[in-house]
Structures are given as structure tokens and as C-alpha cells.
Amino acid sequence: MSELAIKAAAAGLQTEEPRTRSPQPRLVKMRNFGIGEKSTVTISVATGAALLLLWWAITQAGLVPKLFLPTPAEVLSLGVEIFREGYANATLWEHVSASLGRILSAAVIAVALGIPVGLLMGLSRWAKGVFSTPIEFYWPLPPLAYLPLMIIWLGIGETSKIVLLALAMFAPVVLSAQAGVRSLPQERVNAALSLGASRWQLFKDIVLPSALPEILTGIRIALGMGWSTLVAAELIAATRGIGYMIMSASHFLATDAVFVGIAVIALCAFAFSFSMRLVEAWLVPWKGKQ
Template identity: 40%
Template sequence: MSSTVLEPPRGVRRWVGLALSLVVLLATWSVVAAADLVEPHYLTPSPLQVWDAFIRANSHHAVGGGIDRVVRGEENYFLWEHLVVSLRRIGLGLLFGVLVGVPLGLLMGSVRWVGDLVGPYVDFLRSLPPLAYIGFLVAWFGIYDTSKVWLLFLAAFPPITLATINGVRGVRQDQLNAARSLGASGLQLTTAVTLPATLPDILSGLRVAVGFAWTTVVAAELVNGLPGIGGLAYLSGTQNKIALSVACILVIGLTAIALDAVIRTIEKLVVPWRGKA
């Protein structure tokens, strides 16, 4: 008789692997923090210290060692409120990036001379680091949300545009010819053939844009960025509240992963044919 060993499903193995890697990471982090390899010791906060900073940032707590002064979260906002404000700014930047980038990408991909003319400017914007022009945006639009949304838009706009261009240029010519033979107009070709065929690339560009927006949010919130998770991460770092700064960084990273998972889920629902022959 032969015995068969039942292997756990792939999804279970994946989650077990992630859990084990997380345990190893936390254990290594705790050992490094306890070893005091960096002086002063508060520059290497332990996982428990970061967790305590996270809890304090989401609750009312006493400061100064006394009980007579109770503050609300950090900078008078809970951490989740800082996150919501940053999400709103990022959402607006992404929205404008889609509203401008998708039509422009469709035009640049369909009309070659437009692509040749505008393409270098899109590549120029894509190559610029956010800190290079945050000062100009603050000077032009002020220190409030307008300059921040503009910066996030400029971070999100190029990848969405370039992904749309690649999608348009990948549309099969026989699909376009078939639609033309049925009497489709130019607008109908765009809405019924080109745009649906390009949608997978647009969603991929949106995923990249979300990543760029999150990497830009700290720069966007350097000036008058409170409330805002990026502004709080920067301010806490300058005030040597390293545990709180690490907590903000972890929240930013985990939120970005969650948003990417949401986009991938939407992609599976909207374009289920992607990756299939």
C-alpha cells in the first residue's frame, strides 16, 4: 500500500510562509533594538515601542508626566485622521491624473505626430523628483492643499499616460478594421474598441501611479502638511520621535499594499480576460 501525503492548499502555504517571515522579522528587529547598536538608543525603537507610539497616536493620553494635560492623538489629530487626509489628497491627485492622462494617452497613441510632440514632455515630468518642483508649486498655489494635490497629480499623471499609450499601440489592427467595416466612426472606434482593449494597461498604469503617489506624499506634506500621515512622519522624525515616525512609515506602506490589492481585485473583475489566451 502506498500512502499519499496531503499537501496544504497553495493559499494556506503562502499565508503560513508570510506569517513565519513576519515572526523572523519582528524577532530580528527586537534583537537589534535590544542590542543598542546605535546611540542614542531611541534611534532604534523596538516593535513594542512602535506599537505603543501607534496606540498613543490613536488615543487620548497624558503628556509631560502629569495627568492635568491630556492631548488628542498627535498634533491634535488621531493617526487614522492623518491617514484619511492624505488619502483624500492622493485620491484627488490620482483622479486628475486619470482624467488628464487617459484621454491624452489615447490621443498620443492614436495620432503619431501628437505622441512625437508631447512625448518628451511627459518623459521629462516622469524623470523629475518631487522635491525638485515642490517649491515652485508652493510659490504658485500656496501652502494649502492645492499645491499638494498638484504635486501628487504630477507624480501620477506620467505613468498613467505612458501606460495608456502602450495599450493603444497594442490594439490589434484586425479589431479596428472589423469595426470600421461595420461602419464605426472614429469616436465609436475609441469607445468600443480602443478603450476596452487598453483598459488592462490603464489599470496597470494606475497601480504604478498609486505607488508613485505614496512615495511622493511625504514631499507633498513637507510644508503645512498637518494633518497628514506624510507630514506627521516628517515632523516626528525632526523631533526625534523615531518610534512614531516608524509607525507612520508602516501605516503608509501597509495602506499602499492594501490599495494595490484593491486595484488588482478591480482589475480581475473589470478585465477578467487578461492573461488568458
């Protein structure tokens, strides 16, 4: 090749446009579905403050008589007085401890019986057929509907109160345990069986951990049902308890004392719910991350 041809070829290579590179894939950050993982404490606190402000505004405007809706300051003042001097022939701690004893006793009974029954209903067709009928029959009934039966059958002592609370908490625990078993993916069961798992290993390592989040949620719901039933349970010849304090105040139209009792129940229920959230975070840290 001549020298002129070589120079022409070199010049052509220099003037050739460089090849365009293929664009790199752009990474897209996945968006969370639902509420995500951000805390809602600020929103909850702001909502509570807004409700208190609305309550204060209604009472200051005189839209409702103080006999029916006392001011927040009056309720707070009476709450401090009840904390120091007691109410209805008992201290505030005596009322709270009596109610806590009934709630905890009923919760132990409901959990100890409800979880095995619910798991059995989820695993056995016969168990589901036998237990579902009575549970579905009494579950929609308000506790006041079978309160007279508790008095007739068990008397007016502590037994009738605890049984009434246990019945209110039993059904949510059973139904949540059953739902936890029924939500178990069949592929997970088949994988365990293909690896040679025994029935006990399948239950202990697959069924129970998978159902545990639902069970803990059911216990939280059951505790809420127990606190909402407390006033009805303490109608039965009680002399101590937050529900008894509320009913005693209502007889004298002491609305501020009723508000104090409601606030105490709300604080106790919140403490129970918060404790259950901590237990959930400890036992089932994978919940919501599957």
C-alpha cells in the same frame, strides 16, 4: 478443397499472431509559464514574519541603538497610544483623513486628464510628438525638485499640495494608457474594420478594452507614486497629515513615531492596491489568460 486442407487452414489462422495495435497518443499537461495561478499569500506572510523576526533579533542583540531602531514592541505600543490620544495636536484619524483627501483629489485629477492624453498619444502621431516632450522632461525628476516651484506659483495652501501629488501620478497614467493602445494587435483592428465597424465602435469595443488592463496597472503605479510623494507634499506648511506627522516626529528624533507613520502609510497604500486588484478582477477578468 479437401477436408484435410480445410483443417490445416483453420489451424494456421488460430496460430497466427494478432496484429499489434498502434499506440494511443499520450496526453501531456501543459505547464504554466511564470508564477501560474497559485496564490502567493503564504509566501508573502512568511516573508513578512521573517522580516519582523529579523528586526526583533537585531534590536535584541543591540546591534543598532534604540534611538535609531526601536523594538517592534515599542513601535506597537506607541501606535496604540497615538491611536487613542493622537499626535502633533491632532488625532490619528484627522491625520489619515487629511492625507486621504489630498491623495484622492490628486488621483481624480491625474486619472481624468491622464487617460485621455495617453489614449490620444497612442492613437495620434501628432499628440505623441506634442505631449511626450514635457512628460519625458519632468517624469524622471523627483517631486522635491519642483516643490519650490509649486510654492512660488501656487502658495502654501492645499492647491500646491494637490498639484504636486497630481503631477507625480499623471505621468504613469499617461504612459500606461499609451502603452495599452500601442500593444493592440493590428489584426484585431483589421478584423473589426472588415466587419464594418465605425471609428467610434472601433475605439469603444476594441481599443479601450484592450488598453484597460494597462491603464489599471498604471493607476496602481500612480497611487504608489502618490503615497511616496505624500511626505514631500505635506512639507508645505501642513498642520495635518501622515507625512506631517512623520516630519514632526523626525524633528524630535522620535524614531518610534516615524515608524508608526510609515506603517500607517504602508497600510493605506496596501488597501488602495488591494482595491485596485479587485477592480481589475471585475473589469478585466481576461487579463493574463489570453
